[in-house]
Amino acid sequence: MDELSIAMKAREFIAKCGPLPLPVSVDAYAAQIGGVVKQEALQENEDAWSVRLPNGKYRICVNCDHNSRRQRFSVCHEVAHDVLGIPADHTSPSWSFSRRPSGEIACDVFAAELLLPYKLFKPQVDAADLNFAAISTLADDFDASLIATGSRFATFSRELCAFVLSEGGKVRYCSRSTSLRDARGYVRSGMDLPSDSASARARAGIASSGPEEAEPAQWFEDWERDGALYEDVRHLDCWDQTLTLLWFEDEDLPPPPAERKRWEEERYGLHELDGVLPWPGKSKRRR
Ligand SMILES: [Zn+2]
Structure with a gap:
């Protein structure tokens, strides 16, 4: 999937969420896919993880030690994993630009579009x-x-x-x-x-x-x-x-x-x- 098609998918998703007041609500994005956002103590460089529960809810856990703007990006990134159907590969650190897997970069592209529509x-x-x-x-x-x-x-x-x-x-x-x-x-x-x-x-x-x-x-x-x-x-x-x-x-x-x-x-x-x-x-x- 190229960058443009990811951006287009993100824009379709945003349209489904209805009118967006500023700043956009990342909880509203999560809710669109049955997601619930929790803050947890994670490892220092771990941004977030998510899982689809048996009851259909999508649980998104973000690192409570990160600043709120980083957490907002992380929520959007986890939403991207679900919407794009890309499994998470969080083994390489998010700050390592050159080693970042393409699926993770795709989710970042999607997340940037959600956060700054x-x-x-x-x-x-x-x-x-x-x-x-x-x-x-x-x-x-x-x-x-x-x-x-x-x-x-x-x-x-x-x-x-x-x-x-x-x-x-x-x-x-x-x-x-x-x-x-x-x-x-x-x-x-x-x-x-x-x-x-x-x-x-x-x-x-x-x-x-x-x-x-x-x-x-x-x-x-x-x-x-x-x-x-x-x-x-x-x-x-x-x-x-x-x-x-x-x-x-x-x-x-x-x-x-x-x-x-x-x-x-x-x-x-x-x-x-x-x-x-x-x-x-x-x-x-x-x-
Ligand atoms: Zn990811």
């Missing part, structure tokens, strides 16, 4: 300013994590925009708007944060005073076009995670050469997912 989220993205303050407000409104919200924000933005997640000063993940993909703006996974960028400074403990101009060639591979690039950043010190929003002010970029996309995919094979990110694991924590 396209119909409600997209109009707000279109109306929002391009900066982290706007993303933070949206995260509060949708009661979702800053990372999930920022990632989906970039994906749905009409502007040339990217959301970059870095851990330990290295880029781990990047989601891009359609227009930035079309313009072949590509941030390489694994690269170091540009040393004199606002992101690197934020990681070094120097507070950012808001969006500032950035150097496109330092962020984007083989970027040779004009247009002013802006950068806004949030650093989460407890996980050593740096969240960077990048956007171009100039919307009228010339089209790139046709072979560029193929080159990019062959070289990197990056599988981008919107709003689907691993939770940080204990081993990633700065000590």
